[in-house]
Amino acid sequence: MSGKIQFYTFIIFAGSIVSCKNDAVDLPPQVQSATVINNEISALTARIKFGLSRESDAVVEYWPASGSEGEALRSAVSASKINHSVALFQLKEKTAYNYKVLIADESGNRVAAGDVKTFTTAAIPDWLKTFYSESENSIQESLPGYYFVVPSIKPNGLFLLDKTGKIAWYWSPPAKYAIKTARLTPKNTVLMLLDENGTPFGDGNIILETSLAGDTLSYFRMGEKGFDKSVHHDLQMDAKGNIVAITNEFQNNLPGDGLLMLDSQGNKVWEWSIFPELTNIDPSNFAQPWGNSLVIDKDNNYIVSFRALSQVWKIHAITGKVMWKLGQNGNVKMPEGSHFMFQHFAHRNGNNEIMLFDNGGAARPSTRVLSFALNETTLETTPRINIPFSSTLYSPIMGSTMLLPDGTILSASATNGKLVKTDKTGNIIWTLKAAGPIYRAEYVEGLF
Structure with missing residues (x-):
């Protein structure tokens, strides 16, 4: 009898354990x-x-x-x-x-x-408040996105402006680093070229990818794995997650440019050098050819701006063949008066045109926004956009321009520290002013 009591007691006790566990799961x-x-x-x-x-x-x-x-x-x-x-x-x-x-x-x-x-929350750092004053900049914009701004100062960082002109996001590196350039990636992460050596111009020795929340996703230092050349002025992430960057190249102590592709682990996938394409190099021109922007075209090949040549090239992403050269002494036919000087930020805009920031120079000290319809079979161009800026917006170095979704144009008059939105005839819709140079600015959507 006592055995049966113990057995039933065990069943009841075991049942209570199961019940407690079920109650815990239900909570x-x-x-x-x-x-x-x-x-x-x-x-x-x-x-x-x-x-x-x-x-x-x-x-x-x-x-x-x-x-x-x-x-x-x-x-x-x-x-x-x-x-x-x-x-x-x-x-x-x-x-x-x-x-x-x-x-x-x-x-x-x-x-x-x-x-x-x-x-x-913490305070916005002093460098950003000094560089960009919200109280002095106010716009009313119908577009829903943000303006991604890359300053050219030190200390520096990156920031986004919303459609009212207020700072919506920023990222500021430790003081020992300077951000030389940055791009948003297809994953809505931030890809940056950093310099910790005080290198002049647009050169850097660190490639950093972060999330918008500041999480480090990739960190590559020059001299490690496939990162064997100094990167300068621009870099991009392709749809596969590879990083493509403009590099410094040297041949017989003469300067040139190249392209380098690293995979997501920092291993070298592909590289290209400009030297086979340059048969006559002027040894007195230290800046030649001075690649200053790189974009991945709709067919996954590369559009690269070479400032010192006043040319934009399209380079095949597999063979390295130069598919065309647009600009002075290039192989693309251009109407009289449509040549550009020392340009920046060459890319294909939403209207399928090659668009760029025509800086100008001593021979023509004025800046323009240009775009061209380019027939890649016949290698002929038809000018589309031609907006000459006033002398107050002349920017002999740096700068950018892009066509916005509403048909207007955003430009960074770099040395003047101004972001300007115009219509296609050049009428200014609004201006935002910073206290120092702006390397470039882009319009972006769908970040948050």
Whole structure:
């Protein structure tokens, strides 16, 4: 009899264990710990790291502590796991924010996984406030995107302006680095060329890829793996995640340019040198040929601007063959008066035209925005856009221009520190002014 009692007691006890376990599974996951990462490097973003009591996807809802929860923004969904790291964007400096973690209940509704918590953002660094004053720059823009600005100062960083002219995001490196150039990638990450050696002009020795939240995704240093040449002026990421960059090349102590492709691990995939294409090099011209912009064309080949040659080349991405040379002494036919001088930021615009920032020079001290319809079979051009800038916007070095989705044009008058939006006839719609040179600016959408 006592054996039966012990047996039934065991069944009851075992059942209570199963019941407790089921109750634990049915309980919604709760936040066990949370840490906020926010500092002056990127005060307008934050990283919330938290652990849950069990696996679940999660989002973070956040709003100014002085405001209403009804104004809350939500992060992207973090996939199901125990430990999460979630980026928050569109923050304001020196502001207290409330936030809470939300998980999905059995019905798919978002419910809180813990109490409301608070953090306060850092201040925007002094260099950026000195370089760009929000109080002196105000626009009203109908386009939904942002303006990605690359200053040419030190200390420096990168920043995005919203459609009202306010700073929406920035990234500022440690003081020992200078950002020489930067591009947004197809993954909406930021690809940068950094210099830690005080190298003049546009040269750098570090390639860095970060997320918009500041997470380091790739870091390559010159001299390691396939990164065996100095990079200068521009770099891009292709659809496969490879990095293509303009490099310094030398032959018989004469300067030239090249292209280098690295894979996502920093291994060399492909390289190209300009020297087979240059039969007569002027040894007194230290700047020749001075590649200053690189873009990946719609057919995945490369469009490269060579400033000292006043030419834009298209280079085959596999064979390295030069497919055409647009500009002075090139092989593309151009109407009289359409040649450019010392250009920057040559690319194919949304109207399928080759567009560039025509800097001008001593022989013609004026800057223009130009575009050409180029027949790549007959190698003939038809001029499309020709906007001469006033003398106040003359920029003999650096600069950029691009066609916007609404048919207007954004230009960076680099040495004047101005961003200018014009119509196709050159009428100025708005101007934003910085306190120093702007290397280039681009319009971007769909970042956050």
